[in-house]
Amino acid sequence: MTGIESRTVATDRGRVGGVAEGEAIAFRGIPYAASPVGELRFAPPRPHQGWTGVREAAEPGPAVPQGPSRLEQVMGHRTPDWDEDGSLTVNVFAPRRALTDGTPRPVLVWWHGGGFTSGSGGWDWYDGSRLAALGDIVVVTANYRVGPLGYLYLPEIGAANLGPQDQGALLRWVRDNIASFGGDPREVTVGGQSAGAYSTLSLALDPETSGLITRVLLQSGPFGLPPQDPRDAAENAEAYLRLLGIPAGADPGKALRALPAGQLLSTYGQLAGRLARPGNAAPPMYPVLGAPGMPRTWQRALADGALEGKPLLIGTTEDEATAFFTFDPHIQNLTAAGTVGLLKDQAGDRAQELYDTYAARLPQGTPAQIFTAIGTDGLFRDGALRIADHHAAGGNATHVYQFDYRPAEDPHALGATHCGELPFLFNTFDAYPDSPMLGTVGDAQRALGRVFGGAVAEFVRTGSVHDWLPYAPATAARVRHFA
Secondary structure, X not given: OOOOOEEEEEEOOEEEEEEEEOOEEEEEXXXXXXXXXXXXXXXXXXXXXXXXXXXXXXXXXXXXXXXXXOOHHHHOOOOOOEOOOOOOEEEEEEEHHHHOOOOOEEEEEEEOOOOOOOOOOOOHHHOOHHHHHHHOOEEEEEOOOOHHHHHOOEXXXXXXXXXXXXXXXXXXXXXXXXXXXXXXXXXXXEEEEOHHHHHHHHHHHOOOOHHXXXXXXXXXXXXXXXXXXXXXXXXXXXXXXXXXXXXOOOOHHHHHHHOOHHHHHHHHHHHHHHHOOOOOOOOOOOOEOOOOOOOOOHHHHHHOOOOOOOOEEEEEEOEOOHHHHOOOHHHXXXXXXXXXXXXXXXXXXXXXXXXXXXXXXXXXXOHHHHHHHHHHHHHHHHHHHHHHHHHHHOOOOEEEEEEOOOOOOOXXXXXXXXOOOHHHHHOOHHHOOOOOOOOOOOHHHHHHHHHHHHHHHHHHHHOOOOOOOOOOOOOHHHEEEEO
């Protein structure tokens, strides 16, 4: 194919051949763990057996098994591309010169979001070629198990935070292999967006993986969502087994491993429907406190000093929660009294006071808009600022941003919604042809992408951004706005 050249790199499991695309070399679909099939379904990740010869790495591997994203109306539709076999793969994007000039580049390992239920590091939304070339860094994306296959809590069969265990396995793969791709294993920024940011913070705070991480990038993490209580997770697991028709007393591991993955997903969808509550963004299964990868809450870990010494870049979009509530008729049809009723689940006796405070800030706001603004702060912004305040107060390098870009054509009034910064970070605008969060793309949008992506890349290289004042606790003027 014209303009595409093969490149061959050695990993600890075999040689891989990548392709040159623009100013980067892309290696896609490299197994970092054995396929989670058969006896390895619902088991911690195991090493891949390896291969002989050169494995072509031109195409990404399949996504892990998953249902449709609940944000398709915001981000755009994706055709299902999952396959349990061969799904635990990694993609590496390196500047061309990084493979030849002998100078190791800083590395960004970046985790996709998707509510712990969907997503893939191999999707073109997150193609790292342009960011690698722009920033002269090595970019790594990867898959991890999601939904019931990644977060079912049945410790007796080995199923406990398998998604986070996959992520830990990938970080160890990076430590052992990234030098072959021109990356520096001593300079590894780990980052992610939404569930990927939540995962990133957990990895940075967990003693098992913290030492593999140099810097931390947190984009729109739902830090207002506490980790799942083990008792609640066990109850949801029991309900899931009942819906699957697995009788009490049966060997659940054997039964679960015998069922088609599609049935596991469809039944998970049923469980999600039964547990759904208006305004509650939590999925039925997500990281469980006390299980591998989540030994303590982030609040406790920060207080214990677990993030000390790691430069931090953290931010949110201006209107995060519109992505979750704009298309929800239960929210859009709320009355003031109905909104206060929903808020009692999170604020208790303070629900009316909370509503009144936000209503005063938004004097023309509808009850739905007021509820959405409360959701943006409660689920995303308040936690991000609390983390930033604590980190900066300890004298640690801290940078905070808010992404304010909103499309000129915004018929749904999404504003600067959750996920809105992603095409700008990766310069993958063309991968979002039907995305209402983005709108029409022209020179101004591409220029903003270069500024935002360039700032992130500079942080990956240096732990700072030269024209951006470090954050000081509770100092709104030190928050960098991108619009």
